[in-house]
Amino acid sequence: MMKLLLTGIWVCVVTLGTVYASVYMATRPPVDEEALRKDKLQLVKGESITVPMISNGAVTGYFLGRISFMMDKEKIKNVELPMTELMTDELFTLLVGNKMIDIANTGAFDVAAFREAIKTDMNKRLGEGFVEEVLVEQLDYLAKQDTRTGDASSAPPPKPVTIVEGQPVEAPAASAGH
Numbered sequence: 001m002m003k004l005l006l007t008g009i010w011v012c013v014v015t016l017g018t019v020y021a022s023v024y025m026a027t028r029p030p031v032d033e034e035a036l037r038k039d040k041l042q043l044v045k046g047e048s049i050t051v052p053m054i055s056n057g058a059v060t061g062y063f064l065g066r067i068s069f070m071m072d073k074e075k076i077k078n079v080e081l082p083m084t085e086l087m088t089d090e091l092f093t094l095l096v097g098n099k100m101i102d103i104a105n106t107g108a109f110d111v112a113a114f115r116e117a118i119k120t121d122m123n124k125r126l127g128e129g130f131v132e133e134v135l136v137e138q139l140d141y142l143a144k145q146d147t148r149t150g151d152a153s154s155a156p157p158p159k160p161v162t163i164v165e166g167q168p169v170e171a172p173a174a175s176a177g178h
Contacts, residue, residue: 070133
């Protein structure tokens with residue numbers, strides 16, 4: 001008789017535990033993977049840079065750009081070199097003498113490939129996983145003949161050719177408790 005009573009209690013406990021676990025799993029809020037990913041990232045704003053375009057040993061124009069990065073907070077804490085200078089150096093390396101951008105056909109410019117090239121090169125230089133996302137805020141081209149020479153003409157300055165026009169990047173608001 002005692003075995004039957006203990007078996008009944010055991011079945012009740014297992015049943016109640018299973019029901020509790022299934023209700024708990026069904027009613028808990030879903031984990032927002034995107035929010036978790038963004039919490040571990042930090043915006044590193046890029047500065048406006050001017051990169052000369054060199055062809056046949058002469059400057060033919062200038063790239064005007066501003067590119068920022070979403071980087072792993074934990075990994076960039078240990079970097080001794082300033083991140084802004086590292087980013088600027090990488091952009092100079094990528095843009096000077098590179099035929100990735102065809103000025104005659106700016107519509108064919110592949111922004112995704114450009115971002116991926118920057119991300120790959122920065123992660124190769126710093127270590128895998130530093131750069132999570134590349135944010136292109138601006139990338140324009142200004143031909144050398146369109147730049148002002150030293151005369152005081154009243155003509156307005158020429159507009160650069162817009163290659164990429166992104167949205168300005170704002171730093172995310174700091175979370176409460178950090």
